[in-house]
Amino acid sequence: MAFALPVGALALALFNAPAPYRLIAEPDAQWRAGQVLPAGGRAMVRSLSDDAAARTAARRTLESISTSSSSSMPGVHRYRARAGDEHGLILAIGRYVLVVAAPDDAALEQAIAAVPFIAPNAERSGVAAMLDRHLWGFVAGILGYALLFILLASRTLAWAARRPPLPDVPAAGEADLRSRLLALDFPGVSASVRADGELVFERAGEGWVEQLRLQFDGNGNVVRALSGGSAQWARSLGHRFDFFKYWWRTMPRGPRSDQVAELVQSLGWVWQPVFTFRRLIGG
Numbered sequence: 001m002a003f004a005l006p007v008g009a010l011a012l013a014l015f016n017a018p019a020p021y022r023l024i025a026e027p028d029a030q031w032r033a034g035q036v037l038p039a040g041g042r043a044m045v046r047s048l049s050d051d052a053a054a055r056t057a058a059r060r061t062l063e064s065i066s067t068s069s070s071s072s073m074p075g076v077h078r079y080r081a082r083a084g085d086e087h088g089l090i091l092a093i094g095r096y097v098l099v100v101a102a103p104d105d106a107a108l109e110q111a112i113a114a115v116p117f118i119a120p121n122a123e124r125s126g127v128a129a130m131l132d133r134h135l136w137g138f139v140a141g142i143l144g145y146a147l148l149f150i151l152l153a154s155r156t157l158a159w160a161a162r163r164p165p166l167p168d169v170p171a172a173g174e175a176d177l178r179s180r181l182l183a184l185d186f187p188g189v190s191a192s193v194r195a196d197g198e199l200v201f202e203r204a205g206e207g208w209v210e211q212l213r214l215q216f217d218g219n220g221n222v223v224r225a226l227s228g229g230s231a232q233w234a235r236s237l238g239h240r241f242d243f244f245k246y247w248w249r250t251m252p253r254g255p256r257s258d259q260v261a262e263l264v265q266s267l268g269w270v271w272q273p274v275f276t277f278r279r280l281i282g283g
Contacts, residue, residue, distance in 0.1 A: 019076070021091060021121055022093070022119055022120075023117060023118060024117060024118065024119050025116065027045045032046065037111040038111060039102060039106070039111055040103050040107055040111075041103075041110065041111025042100070043098060043100045043111065043115055046097045047096055053095070054075075054092040054093070054097050055074070055075050057092070058076075058091065058092035061090050061099060062077040062090050065088070066081065068080050068081070075092035076089075076090075077090040078090075081101075085103070086101050086103065087103070087104055088100060100112050100115065157275050158274060158275055161272075161273040162270065162272050163261055163270065164270055165264075165267075169265075169266065171221040172268055177269060182199070184259070188203055190202050199216075200214070201213075201214075211227065212227050212260065221268065222269065223264045223269050223270065224273075224274045225257065225273050
């Protein structure tokens with residue numbers, strides 16, 4: 001819901017928003033041959049049979065241009081051409097398609113303002129204006145919301161995945177818990193203790209490693225479990241490159257994590273999965 005509702009509301013606002021420009025006069029025939037506008041701009045108008053045909057023609061006009069970036073809303077397309085760094089607006093307005101191009105964004109706005117038969121729509125929605133004028137700020141807002149969503153979802157998942165100790169079981173000492181965990185014998189799984197006290201269960205194959213890492217909090221009798229691993233590929237182009245891919249998992253799924261969790265609970269400790277997002281490259 002946290003993801004679908006904002007997206008749905010945004011789509012509804014965009015598709016029901018008034019057009020950014022309105023037609024205030026019929027364009028003269030001279031505009032069909034193209035006109036030079038202020039600030040190095042130029043414009044051309046095509047006449048179609050109806051509004052639907054104009055929207056289709058506007059979309060196809062954008063598809064015919066080699067662009068480095070573009071943004072689209074119903075009947076309105078802005079682009080930046082790959083060749084020559086030209087900035088442009090393709091507008092389906094009534095049964096007409098208007099194409100305005102200029103050397104940069106400022107010049108484009110001047111050129112649009114100089115077209116005599118269109119005017120900005122005062123009833124235009126704020127969302128549509130933001131997408132049209134501040135696309136990169138809007139994208140940054142979406143990315144920020146996605147990051148916040150991931151952080152909140154991770155905290156919620158950690159709460160939901162927490163396993164309390166078995167009822168009426170006194171908590172064992174940390175040293176006893178560690179020795180019992182190290183005594184576990186799983187085929188193909190090795191156990192080791194790092195210098196910082198973290199206990200690691202590891203299973204490895206050709207080109208991949210899977211780990212279950214355990215951190216101990218003796219104050220709250222909590223075992224924090226993190227899972228991860230890596231896959232390694234090598235390619236030779238005069239040098240050898242190793243690429244490590246780390247992933248984020250919704251549940252710790254390291255070697256025999258369920259059995260490890262049951263042992264932790266049976267000794268009166270809390271099993272607490274930890275959810276992290278690690279960089280895709282570099283660990």
